Amino acid sequence: MRFLVLGQGGREHALIRALKFSPSVTEVHAVPGSEGISQDAICHKLDLSQPNEVEAFMKRYQFDCVVVGPENYLVQGLSDQLRALGVPVVGPSQIAAQLEGSKIFAKEFMVAAGVPTAAFQIVDDVEGTLKAAAQFTPPYVLKADGLAAGKGVYLCDTLAELKSAAEGLFEKRILGAAGARALLEQFQAGYEISYLILTNGERAQALPLAQDHKRLSDGDVGPNTGGMGVVAPLTIDAALRSEIETKIVQPTLRHLQGSGLLYRGVLYIGVMVTEQGPTVLEFNVRFGDPEAQVIMPLLDGDWGYVFKQLSGGELVPMKWKNLHMACVVQAAPGYPDAPVKGVEIEGDAGFQGPSSYFLHAGTSKNERGQWQTSGGRVINAIGMGSSLKEALSAAYKQAQKITWKGMQMRSDIGRKQL
Ligand code: GLY
Numbered sequence: 001m002r003f004l005v006l007g008q009g010g011r012e013h014a015l016i017r018a019l020k021f022s023p024s025v026t027e028v029h030a031v032p033g034s035e036g037i038s039q040d041a042i043c044h045k046l047d048l049s050q051p052n053e054v055e056a057f058m059k060r061y062q063f064d065c066v067v068v069g070p071e072n073y074l075v076q077g078l079s080d081q082l083r084a085l086g087v088p089v090v091g092p093s094q095i096a097a098q099l100e101g102s103k104i105f106a107k108e109f110m111v112a113a114g115v116p117t118a119a120f121q122i123v124d125d126v127e128g129t130l131k132a133a134a135q136f137t138p139p140y141v142l143k144a145d146g147l148a149a150g151k152g153v154y155l156c157d158t159l160a161e162l163k164s165a166a167e168g169l170f171e172k173r174i175l176g177a178a179g180a181r182a183l184l185e186q187f188q189a190g191y192e193i194s195y196l197i198l199t200n201g202e203r204a205q206a207l208p209l210a211q212d213h214k215r216l217s218d219g220d221v222g223p224n225t226g227g228m229g230v231v232a233p234l235t236i237d238a239a240l241r242s243e244i245e246t247k248i249v250q251p252t253l254r255h256l257q258g259s260g261l262l263y264r265g266v267l268y269i270g271v272m273v274t275e276q277g278p279t280v281l282e283f284n285v286r287f288g289d290p291e292a293q294v295i296m297p298l299l300d301g302d303w304g305y306v307f308k309q310l311s312g313g314e315l316v317p318m319k320w321k322n323l324h325m326a327c328v329v330q331a332a333p334g335y336p337d338a339p340v341k342g343v344e345i346e347g348d349a350g351f352q353g354p355s356s357y358f359l360h361a362g363t364s365k366n367e368r369g370q371w372q373t374s375g376g377r378v379i380n381a382i383g384m385g386s387s388l389k390e391a392l393s394a395a396y397k398q399a400q401k402i403t404w405k406g407m408q409m410r411s412d413i414g415r416k417q418l
Contacts, residue, residue, distance in 0.1 A: 001027075002027040002061065003019050003067065004061070004063045005019070005030050005031075005041065005066075005069060006068045006069055007070045008069075009362070009377070010290055010360065010361030011286075011287050012030065012033070013040070013293075013359040013360050014297075014380075015067055015296065015303075016028050016030060016041045017296070018297065019303055019304055022303045022305070023304075024302050024304040024308070029044060031043070031044050031046045032045060032046070034363065034374075035364050036349075036360020036379075039360075044057070048073065054082075058082065058085050063088075065088045065311045066082055066088065066089050066090070066091075067091070067307055068089065068090065071101070071147060071284065074100075074285050074286065075097045075098070075101035077094035079091035080093050089311055090264060090265050091265045091285075091286070092263045092264065092265045092267075093261060096262060096263045097285045100282075100285040101147055103144070103146075104145050106282065107120055107183060109259075109283075112255060113254070113255030115247070115248050116279040117279050118188050120183045121184045122182075123182050124182070126166040126167055126171065129142065129182070130162065133184065136184065137187070138159075139156055139187045140155075140159075140161075140184065140187070141155055141156075141187050142162060142166060142182055142184055144178050145178065146179070150336065151336075153224065189275075190272045190274035191273050192271065192272055193210075193211060194212055194230075195209060195249075195268075195269040195270075196210070196266055196268045197249060197266070198265070199315070200264050201256050201262060203253070204267075204315070206245075207266075207295050208295055210231065210232040210291040210294055210295055211231055211417060212229075212288065213228045213410060214226075214228070218411055218412045223337070225331070225335065225336045227291070227329065228331065229327055229328045229329050229413030229414070230288075230294050230326075230327050230413070231324070231325065231327075231392070232291070232294040232298065232325050233324070234417060240278065243277055244271060247277070248269060248278060264313055265285065265310070266285070267285065268283070268285070289377075290327045290329055290377075293382055294382070295325075297323070298320050298323060298325060322386070323384055323386065323391075324387055324390065325382065326385075326388070326391040326395040327381070328399045328413050329361070329377050329379075330377075330378050330407055331377050331378060331408040332378050332404075332406070332407075333407070334406070335377065335408060339376035341372070343372060343405055344370050344372050344405075345371040345372060345378070345402055345404045346404055347401050348402065349401075351398065351401040351402075353383075353394060355391075356381065356382060356383045356398035358380065358381060360380075362375015362378045363375075381398040383395030383398055388417060388418055389418060395413070
């Protein structure tokens, strides 16, 4: 089969690598891909905002299946556009993608589905935000409604901080239309699990659980990032798992079906495990990044077959390897606020160990053919092993093969899980 993966980061490199090792897959293409990804896929330049160009490209290549990586393509309706051309797609419809594209849509969906989630108020100005804050206890959580590339969530310890965040969104319009409305939410203490399911909108297949490390620095301090490292599979208590299934996954699927939303893809449920039980922090309508990097290699089977069937609305039984995976993210100086591009990577970015390798997330080659930083999260060092300890040791040994000026990397990925 001939596959196309849309996107260009570490998640997409992980999807491509998994497809490359799928017996049913003969060709893997990427749009736009990257220089790093071009080591494993045929990359194309294509303006996805031009329907005529997209149609001509799809006619030319006759893909058996297209997997959409990032949320913005889904929120823009690319999967609907491709389905209308008769192309099999893994990715939810544009309306269903609002589960990630609008935090307010997602909250209203959770309430209607009866899924546990933090109490909230919808706000759209500074005065209203401060008034609504009286119903909540600090820290205050203010979340911009629209997609904000990880920059739309403010955790405010005081009313003064909340006021400044609300002024940024509603008066200075720092996130544009994405911050025109927001959710003010009750803060929930607990720990987070990335609970990803493959779903055809009726039934679900849970993927191995993963645990991301969202803060920039060791000990879970510093600014929030897209994720600085992740391990899988995470083992949780059977009672908690069953509670997540019955209180969150099943009602979500029932409501998805009842709402008639077309969903053939991944639903990433950000679960917060609190003292009162699991609650939903957020929905994402795609694989997590870097969660995909550690989940994909765990399938004991053929991702090409799984995706192709899912694009036609079928969920197939899946088995998982008895293996542990770890991913350590190496980030650019200045990430997450202002990542510095063009910093030369020293060492061997092509290195592969017996149980470790790199996935490219934000790299490019400079005019001398040297790898350099070209994004916030630059490269993912991946390790595998028969235990989490082995996987982590392989990932960190891999990471040591390269460095650059100002490189940022956590040294405690997976430590809590150990
Ligand atoms: N790693 C978090 C996310 O993909 O949203």
